[in-house]
Amino acid sequence: MSELIKVKQQGEERCEGISYQNLLDEETIEVPAYLREDTNPYMGDEDISVDRWISRDFHDKEKEKLWPKVWQMTCREEDIPEVGDHHIYEIIDQSIIVTRTGENEFKGFINSCLHRGRILRDCDGHADEFVCPFHGATWDINGEFKGIPCKWDFSHLDEKDMSLPQVKVGTWGGFIFINFDENCIPLDDYLSPLPEHFSRFPLHDYYKGAHVQREVQCNWKVGAEAFMESFHTLETHSEILTFTGDANSQYDTFGDHVSRSVTPMGIPSPHLPHVTEAETMRDILELSGRMATDSAEGHEMPEGITARTYVAETNREMFSEIIGESLDHATKSELEDAILYMLFPNTQVWTGYHGNIVYRFLPNGDDHNSCIFETMILLRYEKGTKRPDSAEKNILRPDQAFSEAPEIGGLGPVFDQDDSNMAAVQKGMIASRKGAVSLASYQESRIRHLHQSIDKYLNA
Amino acid sequence: MTTTADSLIPATDITDNQTVAVTVEGKNILICKANGDYYAVDNQCTHQRAELTNGRIRNCYLACPLHGVRFDLRTGMPKGELTRVPLKTYPVSVAEDGNLHLELD
Structure with missing residues (x-):
């Protein structure tokens, strides 16, 4: 043997x-x-x-070293069918706005206002732009900063990158995946041999x-x-x-x-x-x-x-x-x-x-x-x-x-x-x-x- | 006491995922159609009193154009954290003459 x-x-x-x-x-x-x-x-x-399975310590290790590194399925593409539709994906204490930004384009934004940190979107839905419900700081659906009321009070932000931070996004089989790790392996490599095994079943x-x-x-x-x-x-x-x-x-x-x-x-x-x-x-x-x-x-x-x-x-x-x-x-x-x-x-x-x-x-x-x-x-x-x-x-x-x-x-x-x-x-x-x-x-x-x-x- | 408003608008004037604002007895009411059914709700978000006329309907949920609170048109219940106050809903039906018929409390 x-x-x-x-x-x-x-x-x-x-x-x-x-x-x-x-x-x-x-x-x-x-x-x-x-x-x-x-x-x-x-x-x-x-x-x-x-x-x-039962220790807090092990959970904390997963929180620190597993979830920030793995590709994770967030939702189906069909859950957010139109540009501006978004799904809020939450994992432990992290929150991502998974957004359709084009016919076949998706982005994942960290769901946190760059002004005072409030989550930008409370639930799934549709937006033409992301307006923070606290003070009104606003981003377009591609994450570009559009402004904040009383701009005179924020000239110190002019030099800062105010684009919404993003996570990696990929799709397979009609599922949208995200990865928090900027240096992660490509989704296709991560999924292998799943796509090949599912070639007779076009889940998308x-x-x-x-x-x-x-x-x-x-x-x-x-x-x-x-x-x-x-x-x-x-x-x-x-x-x-x-x-x-x-x-x-x-x-x-x-x-x-x-x-x-x-x-x-x-x-x-x-x-x-x-x-x-x-x-x-x-x-x-x-x-x-x-x-x-x-x-x-x-x-x-x-x-x-x-x-x-x-x-x-x-x-x-x-x-x-x-x-x-x-x-x-x-x-x-x-x-x-x-x-x-x-x-x-x-x-x-x-x-x-x-x-x-x-x-x-x-x-x-x-x-x-x-x-x-x-x-x-x-x-x-x-x-x-x-x-x-x-x-x-x-x-x-x-x-x-x-x-x-x-x-x-x-x-x-x-x-x-x-x-x-x-x-x-x-x-x-x-x-x-x-x-x-x-x-x-x-x-x-x-x-x-x-x-x-x-x-x-x-x-x- | 129930007030009814007949001959509101022809039912055929409103298509799926569309809204029409009407004033009945001085109230601003939003007529909605979703998945082939008609709904009537107060045309005012319970979060910040924004008008819901340009709200987007998908899957029987009406989203406020201001901050995106979604209300279940069947029950008025909101989703998310921005408000816990349900939207008031009113019975609406298609009358024999093809017009929408609304009942106010």
């Missing part, structure tokens, strides 16, 4: 049941190269101290069909990690085991900033013997929340067809009808599997021809014990028709269930199950006498990868 690859889905230590790569061998359509990637270098098995052409946000009482990493392994399916989402190959998932890491999990769907869990193909088909349609239909009524599988094939073909036909385009080139995997990428540090995006789900976990201001969880669903629309408007963000109250957000459909109840762990993990880590967590070598390798990448920034 290679020293670097101690544990792998195809290695000696693996769960019974068909592997993802073997499922790809059964595809009747040419499998794109990105799905054939299978890379999981061994990263160690040491316990990880709970301090990384999709529209945001849903956007739901809620505060969760856990560190932002606890939240993110709830979506980085399928190991928890067995205990947390047992009702979906009839159609989820949880322990046969593949986990990959690509450089420091990207990782991926692929959980085969339309096959039963290796933990669950004696599931019939008909049960798999019925449950995936009714419970997954991601298939083309959420009812199994009227669906009868022809003799000799597997649930995986039947559901993929149903999705192919129905998705194709919705978007008015052929999906003949789509693999079964891309039509039904859970293929979820993480972009370091806190954004996660699904590939596939169903709605592309996006997760983001932000620290809740300067509190290390809570975070803001957001999910968006990016949808395709019929070719040749007008792009639908971007969905308004639905901010749930902290006491509301995700299943109270009808726009995310079947995902709501699943998130509620995940939610039942998130705050409880934070609480349990604080109570822990062991003071550390022990990760599965393979199935939780993406979590270790996240922490090792964080360390690269904290130790830089």
Whole structure:
């Protein structure tokens, strides 16, 4: 066994049941190269101290050395469709006015008046110019200073650079990213290999069909990690085991900033013997929340067809009808599997021809014990028709269930199950006498990868 | 007591994301259309009493042209920190003759 690859889905230590790569061998359509990637270098098995999630000191280190250095997703381009539209992006104690300044041009301004320091814009919206609500100092939307009332009293500012300070801005997939670090690596390098892996999924052409946000009482990493392994399916989402190959998932890491999990769907869990193909088909349609239909009524599988094939073909036909385009080139995997990428540090995006789900976990201001969880669903629309408007963000109250957000459909109840762990993990880590967590070598390798990448920034 | 104002303006005179200021019973009211529905609010921002006539409507929110406070046209509730006072809203409907019909308290 290679020293670097101690544990792998195809290695000696693996769960019974068909592997993802073997499922790809059964595809009747040419499998794109990105799905054939299978890379999981061994990263160690040491316990990880709970301090990384619960200590103020660790949060302060992230505040000082992580967030000021990483590219971070702020919003969708479609959220600020017209010149002058802006989104206020807040991270810990920093505030940025992400502004559309041209048809395809965006700028990020430090949201602080150069006169007395008040934030210039209180909330998302539109402006022809930025007028400070305190004394009226004004900048145009490109950040050039236009003046302040009683200019006679400010002649000492004439020699000063009064342009609004900016952060680096970049776009990919219809998302707008910012980086506070003037000397950061280019966004394209940071994202690699994400753009290549998403080449069949032009996210910039999709529209945001849903956007739901809620505060969760856990560190932002606890939240993110709830979506980085399928190991928890067995205990947390047992009702979906009839159609989820949880322990046969593949986990990959690509450089420091990207990782991926692929959980085969339309096959039963290796933990669950004696599931019939008909049960798999019925449950995936009714419970997954991601298939083309959420009812199994009227669906009868022809003799000799597997649930995986039947559901993929149903999705192919129905998705194709919705978007008015052929999906003949789509693999079964891309039509039904859970293929979820993480972009370091806190954004996660699904590939596939169903709605592309996006997760983001932000620290809740300067509190290390809570975070803001957001999910968006990016949808395709019929070719040749007008792009639908971007969905308004639905901010749930902290006491509301995700299943109270009808726009995310079947995902709501699943998130509620995940939610039942998130705050409880934070609480349990604080109570822990062991003071550390022990990760599965393979199935939780993406979590270790996240922490090792964080360390690269904290130790830089 | 409810005062109603019929025959305000023809409903077709106002298009989506547009505003029309009208005076009813001495009150300056702003009629708005967003996502195909009609709304009526006080034409005065609750932050600094600026007129909202040139405010921009997107996604059912009316933004004050002065400092950008956004009001939800459905409820009058403001977003952001500049004001916590909601904008007064009035029921408005399309009458049988095609004109907008407004109810004042």
